[in-house]
Amino acid sequence: MGTLKVGVVGCGSIANHRHLPEYQNNPDAEIIAVCDKVEDRAKATAERFGAGKYYTDYHELLQNEEIDIVSVCTPNYLHAPVSIAALQAGKHVLCEKPMATSEKEANEMIAAAEKSGKKLMIGHNQRFxxxxxxxxxxxxxxxxxxxxxxxxxxxxxxxxxxxxxxxxxxxxxxxxxxxxxxxxxxxxxxxxxxxxxxxxxxxxxxxxxxxxxxxxxxxxxxxxxxxxxxxxxxxxxxxxxxxxxxxxxxxxxxxxxxxxxxxxxxxxxxxxxxxxxxxxxxxxxxxxxESQSNSGVIDHFVESVKEDKTPLITGDEGWKSxxxxxxxxxxxxxxxxxxx
Missing domain, CATH: 3.30.360.10 (Dihydrodipicolinate Reductase; domain 2)
Structure with a gap:
């Protein structure tokens, strides 16, 4: 497997300070698309991190067949809908915490990952x-x-x-x-x-x-x-x-x-x-x-996808927490x- 193509949904602080810089610094990942409902923010983020495309509708980003993995960095109520849609579109998913807003949503995310055969990881960085x-x-x-x-x-x-x-x-x-x-x-x-x-x-x-x-x-x-x-x-x-x-x-x-x-x-x-x-x-x-460094989350997720290994924080683990x-x-x- 070559360089993994990355799409990031949500261009707020967690994306700009953690996910995107860490993808940018990982030699096995390439950021090719970002998405945010605020167009100016999506455009500025794309320019900052060298993404070739930006979107204001995550469904459009998920239609991009080049994308291998998606980071979900949205408000909490969108974690499950975006993650499920991404998994159904054949993307591996790294979702920010808390993974969902209910047991029903969490179970639907886990089921979507199992059905798609793609990896679902929840971004609990304290394990690293x-x-x-x-x-x-x-x-x-x-x-x-x-x-x-x-x-x-x-x-x-x-x-x-x-x-x-x-x-x-x-x-x-x-x-x-x-x-x-x-x-x-x-x-x-x-x-x-x-x-x-x-x-x-x-x-x-x-x-x-x-x-x-x-x-x-x-x-x-x-x-x-x-x-x-x-x-x-x-x-x-x-x-x-x-x-x-x-x-x-x-x-x-x-x-x-x-x-x-x-x-x-x-x-x-x-x-x-x-x-x-x-x-x-x-x-x-x-x-x-205030003090940013490599959290280890993105590197672990990229490695898990490239080497086809189970990530440390699966959907099941995210739900238990x-x-x-x-x-x-x-x-x-x-x-x-x-x-x-």
Missing amino acids: VPSHQKAKELIASGELGRIYSFRTTFGHGGPEGWSADGKNSWFFKKEEAFIGALGDLGVHKADLIRYILGEEVKEVAALVEGNAKENSTVDDNAVALLRTESGIIGTLTASWAYVSSEDNSTIIYGEKGIIRLEEDPVFSMVIQYKDGSTVNYQLGQIQTN LQVIIAALEANETKKNVQL
């Missing part, structure tokens, strides 16, 4: 962070003994400073976003905990609020309590109200020690052992909106724990 990969390895090896608890959080000042449309962004509109900070940030941490611990979440309780942002119809602060299949319990926090600096840290509490991830400004992983000793790891800092977040919404609404 070196400290997270190292923590998973150490926990699996028994380095920390039995795991008892965890605390994982993702919070910053909100998407208005990141989104192409600022305070008028689709992120704040329930009809387009479906979900706020929980879907923007929390689903990353749900996926991370599943990945690091190697276990599924089986029970969820949650408190969810939407009081930090004006003119918003979605959540912006949430705390969920999770229990895994082996009985590990912990908290997951997602917030758009951390106004000083981003917090993207995770702490794992084990029988033989504590792993602190992305908490220290210098050391991306710190292990505090039961005997009082500490080991510091400099593995490279986690990517933030989204299911935790949907359960948190249900738990908050019903004031009852939700069993998965």
